[in-house]
Amino acid sequence: MQSKGGTxxxxxxxxxxxxxxxxxxxMTQAQLGHSCGYSASAISRIENGVLRPGDQPLRLIARTLNLPLxxxxSPRPDTLAADVTAAQEDAMLRRQLLAAGMAAAGVSVLPSTSAAATPHDASARIVGALYEPEASAPTSLQELGRSLATARTHFTAARYRALGESLPSLLGTAQATRDELSGRPREDAHAHVSRAWVLATELALKSHSDVAxxxxxxxLAAAQASGHPVVxxxxxxxxxxxxxxxGRPSAAVDLLRRTADSLERDGDQVSRAVAATLLMTAAYTAACDRRRSDAVDLMTDAADTVRRLPGAEAGPRTPLFTVDATSTQVDLYWIGVHTALGTPDEAIAHAARISPGRLPTVERQARFGTDCARMWHHLGDxxxxFAxxxxxxxxxxxxxxRPALQALTADLLYAPVSIPGARELAARTGVTS
Structure with a gap:
């Protein structure tokens, strides 16, 4: 994002x-483009500084984003050092936007030197892994599996900075190892490569990064090469x-349904557990598309699949790679589904049934807190x-x-009632100083 002169x-x-x-x-690039007559690819070129929008489209963009024209x-003309990364530039500009939106409340923004870790900062490292992979030496499948398990632990513990730091090396080693092998060992290495990229995608999704x-x-390409249906x-x-x-929820639901059907036909317990997680994801996707009947049907199918799994109440015998299939997980997804459908009151009973300590990972516990925050926000509580x-x-x-949670925190600053501790939370989480 730098000009030839280094700024x-x-x-x-x-x-x-x-x-x-x-x-x-x-918002997706497609959604923003629809509001101003541009394609998603044109919005991408605008955001990368390649295409300059005309005056009228720029007005429509500003109106859609609820920003002063x-x-x-005329964003603030700060000159950035040549070694500032794209992620740091985006963080600085986000703070400028928050400053414009909060000036009336007398709130100051964080200085650009803040070094707090965010999923956005960590996901920026994926770009290098994609286009300039680290030169790495191959290793054994056993050692590769241990490295992958460590990376998974970073994700499930919500240590996104550590995950972002470990992924480039892991991906380089995994791909080098795969390239040295043949036959069944090569297929196993493809599975490790796929799961490393799954973690990279999860990290990018946390920050709503287009690198996802x-x-x-x-x-997916590595998973197909592995021949492993669960992967x-x-x-x-x-x-x-x-x-x-x-902005392609219908296609996403179709993909998830087809893949879940294929896994359920396999008959293996782990395959059916993965199928249940796909149905839950499909249900939430349909809910985001306001397809209530499809969302409810998919969640019902997911719940039925989970009930047929041994140990669904206490926890799966074989933990899945990212999201497990348990009755508690079903309740967690119901919260998101009902909130997305605009019926957050129906989510309260599901939230009440969940003991956060029974959720298997820190990441899932945080998802519970996030979904409850959205539920209560929609209910006006x-x-x-805040709790x-x-x-x-x-x-x-x-x-x-994460950007979505920072937005919820910012909303609390404008709540019609005073929320003790809200401003302190906003300062701690990078929304304000």
Missing amino acids: VSHQQQMGATIRAARCARR DVVR WPAADRA HGEAARVLAITMRRA HRRT ALRFTERVAPEEVR
Whole structure:
């Protein structure tokens, strides 16, 4: 994102401003483009500083993003050092946007030197792994499996910075190992490569980064080469989430349904457990598309599949790679489904049945806090929204710095009632100082 002279150009600043605001509003490039007559690829070129929008489209972009036109047209002309990364530039510009939106409340923003870890910072490392992979020496499948298990532990513990730091080396080693093997060992290495890219996609999705697309594509390609149906299901799940985020929910639901049907026909317990997670993801995707009947039917099918699994109440005998299939997980997904459908009151009973300690990982506990925060936010209960965000912060400090949760925290600053501790939470999580 740097000009030939080593500084960020005005056009690049404008593009980064638009991208930061779009991500903060959880919009896809396709959705923003639809509002102003551009394609998703054109929005991508605008955000990368390659294409300059005309005056009328720029007005429509500003209106869609609920930003003053002058903030988009004339972002603050800070000169950035040549070694500043794209992720740091985006973080700086997001703070500028927050400054414009919160000036009336007398809130100051974090200085650009803040070094707090965020999923966005960590996901930026995936770009290098995609296009300039580390030169790595192959290793044994056993050692590769141990490295992958460590990376998975970082994800499930919501240690996104550590995961982002480990992924480039893991992906380089996994791909080098695969390239040295043949036959069945090569297929096993393909499975390890796929799961490493699944983690990379999950990390990118946490920050609503567009790099999730190529990462998910790499995961699926490696999964197909592995010939392992469970690994294929894991890759299909993250690809479908990426499709949903890109404004293609119907295609995502179709992919998840087909893959789940194939896994259930396999008959293996682990395959059926993965199929249940795909059905839950499909249900949430359909809910986001406001397809109530499909969402309810898919969740019902998922719940039935989980009930038929041994040990679904106490926990699966064979933990899955990212999301497990248990009755508690079903309740967790129901919260998100009902909230997305606009019936958050129906989610309360499911939330009440969940003991966060029974969720198997910190990442899932944080998801519970996140979904409850959204549920209470939709119900207009600001104090319980704050309590859910505080719970998320306690169990997973990096999770609460995600753009979506920062937006919820920012909303609390404008709540019609005073929320003790809201401003302090906003400062701790990078929303304000």
